[in-house]
Amino acid sequence: MGTKLIFGAAVIFVLFCLLGLRENEQKKQTFHVNYSVLDSIDLSDYKKDVKRGDFELFFDNNTFLIIDREENSLNIFDISTRKIVAKKAIQLDSFSSIYGVHFCTQDSIYLLIHNDKLNVEDLYLIDKNAVEKRKIDLTPLLPKDTCEYNLFAHHVTNIEVIGNYLCVLRGECGNKINIExxxxxxxxxxxxxxxxxxxxxxxxNAIGKYPNHYQYHFYYNEHVRLCTNHAEKKILISFPNSDSIVLYKLPTLQAETYYFGTQAYKMPASDFPIKKFNDYQYIKKYIVENSFYDKVFFQNNKYYRVVDFGIDYVNEDSTINLAIEKPWQLLISDSTFTNIKSVVFEKSKYKSYTIMPIGDKWLIQRADDANIFDVIKINQ
Structure with a gap:
C-alpha cells in the first residue's frame, strides 16, 4: 500500500514537472507578425550621414524635433516638406555636454547637462525654441556615492521623466578606463x-541592480535599458543578456519580474575576456557573434523589445560581417507578458538600434542609407 502511494505521488510529481515545463515552453513561444512600409523620410536636409548616438528624435503633429548632441542644437523638421524649418542653438559652454534628453511635448523638453570641468549636473526644461523654462541644479541632490558612477553611453536612453520623478541612468562600467x-x-x-x-x-531613491548572473560573468555590452509606462506609473529596466525585465511601480517602487524574451535568443557562449577590453577588432567580433537584447518601448498599451542574433564574424569567402548585418526582431507583449509576438526584419535592411514609435507607427533607419528612415506599420 505504501509503495503504491509513493509510486502514485512520484507519477503526479513527474506530470506536474512536465506540465510546468510545457507551460514555460508555451510562455517562451513567440508568434510572428508582419509589417508594411507606408512611407520613407529623407533627413539629409538635417544632416548628412545621421549617426548613432549623435541625435534624439521626437515626433509630434507631423513634425520631428531633433536634438543634435554634436552641434548642441534643436532642429525642427517638417515631414510634409522634408525640410528643416528652424534651428536653435542650445547655449552650453565648451566643457558641458548633453547627456540625456526626454521629450514630453514640443514645449516641454528636458536636458541633462554635465560639466566635465566642474563636475556638476543640471537639468534644464526648454521649449522648441530652446528657451530655458526651468533649471534644477542636481549636484547638491546627488547621493554621496554618486562619484562612483558614470553616465551611460549616448545611444541608450539616459533619462526619463514620469510624473514628478526624474529617472537618471548611472553606470558602474560606462566610461571606466581601468579594466581591473x-x-x-x-x-x-x-x-x-x-x-x-x-x-x-x-x-x-535608487533602483535597478544587475541580475545575479552578471555578478559572475562579463559580456562587454552591459548597458541597462530604461523605459517608462506613464499610464500605470511604472519604470521598466532590462539588460542585454537577460530574458527578463523588471517593473517598478511608483511611488512604492515595488518590483515585479517578467519573462520578455524569445527562445531564439542564446546567451554568449563565453565571457568577454578582460584583457581584450581595448582590442577594438576583438570587440567587433564579439558583438557580431553574440546575441543581445536592446531597447524597450511602451507604446499604445504594449511593450516592445529589440533583440539581435549573433552570426559568424567571418564568412566562407573570408569577408567580414558587421553588426548592422545581424538579423533581429522586435518583440511585442501586453502588460501580462504571456502572449509574446515578434516582427522579424530582413538581414541588413534596417538598423536595429535606431527605431522609435511615432503614434501607432514606427520609424526605422535604413542600413544602406543613414539618412533614410522608413515609416512602418506593424500588422498586429
Missing amino acids: YFNQKHNQNLIQLYEIDDSNERFY
Whole structure:
C-alpha cells in the first residue's frame, strides 16, 4: 500500500514537472507578425550621414524635433516638406555636454547637462525654441556615492521623466578606463530617482541592480535599458543578456519580474575576456557573434523589445560581417507578458538600434542609407 502511494505521488510529481515545463515552453513561444512600409523620410536636409548616438528624435503633429548632441542644437523638421524649418542653438559652454534628453511635448523638453570641468549636473526644461523654462541644479541632490558612477553611453536612453520623478541612468562600467574594475562584482543600483515638482526637489531613491548572473560573468555590452509606462506609473529596466525585465511601480517602487524574451535568443557562449577590453577588432567580433537584447518601448498599451542574433564574424569567402548585418526582431507583449509576438526584419535592411514609435507607427533607419528612415506599420 505504501509503495503504491509513493509510486502514485512520484507519477503526479513527474506530470506536474512536465506540465510546468510545457507551460514555460508555451510562455517562451513567440508568434510572428508582419509589417508594411507606408512611407520613407529623407533627413539629409538635417544632416548628412545621421549617426548613432549623435541625435534624439521626437515626433509630434507631423513634425520631428531633433536634438543634435554634436552641434548642441534643436532642429525642427517638417515631414510634409522634408525640410528643416528652424534651428536653435542650445547655449552650453565648451566643457558641458548633453547627456540625456526626454521629450514630453514640443514645449516641454528636458536636458541633462554635465560639466566635465566642474563636475556638476543640471537639468534644464526648454521649449522648441530652446528657451530655458526651468533649471534644477542636481549636484547638491546627488547621493554621496554618486562619484562612483558614470553616465551611460549616448545611444541608450539616459533619462526619463514620469510624473514628478526624474529617472537618471548611472553606470558602474560606462566610461571606466581601468579594466581591473571589471573584476569586481556589480552590486550598485543603476538608476537614480529624483522628485522634481515645483515645491520639492530632492533625491528620492535608487533602483535597478544587475541580475545575479552578471555578478559572475562579463559580456562587454552591459548597458541597462530604461523605459517608462506613464499610464500605470511604472519604470521598466532590462539588460542585454537577460530574458527578463523588471517593473517598478511608483511611488512604492515595488518590483515585479517578467519573462520578455524569445527562445531564439542564446546567451554568449563565453565571457568577454578582460584583457581584450581595448582590442577594438576583438570587440567587433564579439558583438557580431553574440546575441543581445536592446531597447524597450511602451507604446499604445504594449511593450516592445529589440533583440539581435549573433552570426559568424567571418564568412566562407573570408569577408567580414558587421553588426548592422545581424538579423533581429522586435518583440511585442501586453502588460501580462504571456502572449509574446515578434516582427522579424530582413538581414541588413534596417538598423536595429535606431527605431522609435511615432503614434501607432514606427520609424526605422535604413542600413544602406543613414539618412533614410522608413515609416512602418506593424500588422498586429
